[in-house]
Each structure stands twice: as C-alpha cells, then as structure tokens.
Amino acid sequence: MSKLKPGISTQDHHTGNIKAPLILVEYGDFECPHCRHAHQLMKRLLKEWGDALHFVFRNFPLREVHPKAYPSAIAAEAAGRQNKFWEMHDLIFENQSSLSTDFLMSLANQIGLDNRQFKEDMKSEAIRKKIDMDFESGIRSGVNGTPTFFLNGAYLSSYDESYESLVDAIQHKLQEV
Secondary structure, three states, X not given: OOEOOOOOOOOOEEEEOOOOOEEXXXXXXXXXXXXXXXXXXXXXXXXXXXXXXXXXXXXXOOOOOOOOHHHHXXXXXXXXXXXXXXXXXXXXXXXXXXXXXXHHHHHHHHOOOOHHXXXXXXXXXXXXXXXXXXXXXXXXXXXXXXXXXXXXXXXXXXXXXXXXXXXXXXXXXXXXX
C-alpha cells in the first residue's frame, strides 16, 4: 500500500482538532458493515484523543456489493452543503440496515435540512464528481476495500478492526512526531 494521494484539502470533510499532530483518514462505504463498526471506533477515538487527532472521511462506495452506498454518499455530501455532513454521516452509519431513498429523506428532515435544497443537491453533478474524486484518490492510494485508514499520510496496515489497533498506531506515531 502506498501513501495517501492526494493529501488533505479543503474538499475533504474534517472533524476534530485541525492543528492536531495526527491526521487519520478513512476511506469508507456507508453500506459496509465493517465501516459501521469502524464508525463506532472513530467516535470513541475522537472522544478519547480529541486534541491529538484530526479525522477525515473520504467516500469509497463499493457499488457492486453495496448498491445503497453511493446514494448514501450523495445524501451525506448533500447534507454537507448545509453544513450537516457529520450529522448525516453518523445517522447513516447508525441506521445502516434501513437505507433507502425515503429513509435518507427522513434523515434530512430529522437533522433539519432544507428539503428543497437537499433534493436539488441530491441531483448535483458536482456532488457526484466529488464522490468520484474521493474514490479515484482511494484507487491512487492503493485502497481496494473498506474501511482503509491512513495515519499522517501513511497506510495503516495494523488496523485489525479493534480499538486497540488504532490506539497502538496512534501511540507509535506520536512517538515519531
């Protein structure tokens, strides 16, 4: 696996301390059960490592095996246009078994999005291009499954779906910083 390509930009969705010494990037698929598990780990990691960690999510919908992943990514990006990406991101993962167009619309209502704007953004070619760019950056970075993580630009090979594997990688990287 190679390095993260391209690096973090203003097009990425960020959360956590923007000046943190550690930047963790996830390539994720909203319908992937392993990503749903990783989502819970990320929430815990951000809570416990707050100031030391900056988290970035990039879309990597595996359309053939997860047909609801791409529409879900569109919904999250559309919510992002109303500054609610992370709320939609979290709700999608927390309700992964219920994904459908109608359900995504109900989530938009739940987080207080402007329905007209959300529906319009769901059709946006710019949003599709952004998701495609995320996917292409994953391909360029050597991603072939989800979730895939990069820590400070380097592929995180030690992730084994456990919280401890993430903490170990972070502690090791902090010693280098």
